[in-house]
Amino acid sequence: MASPQIDVDEIVATLEQIRQRGHSAHTVFRDWVNLMLFALQDRDDPYLEIVDDYRERGDMAHPDGQRSVDLFAKAFGQLQERMAATDADVLGAVYEEYGMSSDAFGQHFTPHSVCETMAEIAGVGDESDTDDRQTVLDPACGSGRMLLVAGRKQPDALFVGQDKDPLCARMTALNCCFLNLDAYVIQGDSLTVEFQRAWQTSYSSLGGSVRELDDDEVEELHEWVTDAFENTVEAENQPSPTQGADTDSEDRTPPVATSVPSEQASLGAFEGSD
Numbered sequence: 001m002a003s004p005q006i007d008v009d010e011i012v013a014t015l016e017q018i019r020q021r022g023h024s025a026h027t028v029f030r031d032w033v034n035l036m037l038f039a040l041q042d043r044d045d046p047y048l049e050i051v052d053d054y055r056e057r058g059d060m061a062h063p064d065g066q067r068s069v070d071l072f073a074k075a076f077g078q079l080q081e082r083m084a085a086t087d088a089d090v091l092g093a094v095y096e097e098y099g100m101s102s103d104a105f106g107q108h109f110t111p112h113s114v115c116e117t118m119a120e121i122a123g124v125g126d127e128s129d130t131d132d133r134q135t136v137l138d139p140a141c142g143s144g145r146m147l148l149v150a151g152r153k154q155p156d157a158l159f160v161g162q163d164k165d166p167l168c169a170r171m172t173a174l175n176c177c178f179l180n181l182d183a184y185v186i187q188g189d190s191l192t193v194e195f196q197r198a199w200q201t202s203y204s205s206l207g208g209s210v211r212e213l214d215d216d217e218v219e220e221l222h223e224w225v226t227d228a229f230e231n232t233v234e235a236e237n238q239p240s241p242t243q244g245a246d247t248d249s250e251d252r253t254p255p256v257a258t259s260v261p262s263e264q265a266s267l268g269a270f271e272g273s274d
């Protein structure tokens with residue numbers, strides 16, 4: 001078991017009830033992640049498309065509270081409870097646990113204790129000798145676990161995660177939203193620097209929010225990340241040392257900096273959607 005310190009049995013049991021109705025583990029997990037992400041963005045149409053798929057497969061025949069949409073919402077509540085209790089990457093732990101039974105997905109992420117050590121080595125949360133906002137980048141972010149650990153140490157940094165796996169990118173967007181971080185999460189290949197889509201999560205005193213960027217914003221983000229990376233490489237070739245977690249970009253202003261007027265990251269995001 002990859003994250004034995006995080007008990008995800010309750011959540012897995014709820015998702016398992018849905019799977020036993022004839023869906024694959026991958027479908028159930030993917031739909032759960034998408035439902036949470038669409039609900040938090042107030043995007044009714046794609047949300048209802050998923051709900052309709054279950055409805056067409058007889059979901060309304062189950063008693064109130066036992067329909068698959070109810071169980072997805074219940075798993076969302078359980079996820080939030082576990083996150084509040086553990087302050088950990090519970091979503092990634094569910095993915096690890098649930099993916100083990102599937103040929104279609106499943107991988108293991110870095111254990112939390114190793115993420116802690118790596119964040120310390122990178123100097124995340126250390127006092128900086130510059131007033132610039134620090135940027136923390138994970139170009140192969142998985143479920144976003146390293147960003148979460150870094151986010152607890154330095155919540156006022158800007159976080160950038162990228163993963164070529166669509167499910168992983170979505171999990172990271174959710175996790176950054178749940179942890180109320182300012183972040184950009186990119187779905188795309190870090191080696192070829194291709195961006196397919198991206199999400200922005202924003203801090204607010206009421207809780208995090210998330211929205212998907214449009215094509216122009218993705219392009220703008222692509223330029224900003226590419227410039228920031230090139231400046232980091234140049235800075236690292238200079239004689240004076242720079243702090244590990246800081247991209248040290250010449251233009252420190254991130255793109256599309258407007259705050260996000262969408263649903264806050266709470267169970268209420270599911271209300272009235274079925």
Ligand SMILES: C[S@@+](CC[C@H](N)C(=O)[O-])C[C@H]1O[C@@H](n2cnc3c(N)ncnc32)[C@H](O)[C@@H]1O
Pocket residue numbers: 107108109110138139140141142143144145146162163164165168188189190191192
């Ligand atoms: C073992 S996971 C590590 C995730 C995370 N950094 C952690 O420590 O938990 C490796 C991740 O890298 C992603 N990945 C592999 N090659 C990539 C690439 N070229 N661009 C973006 N992501 C990549 C995989 O999809 C996978 O989610």
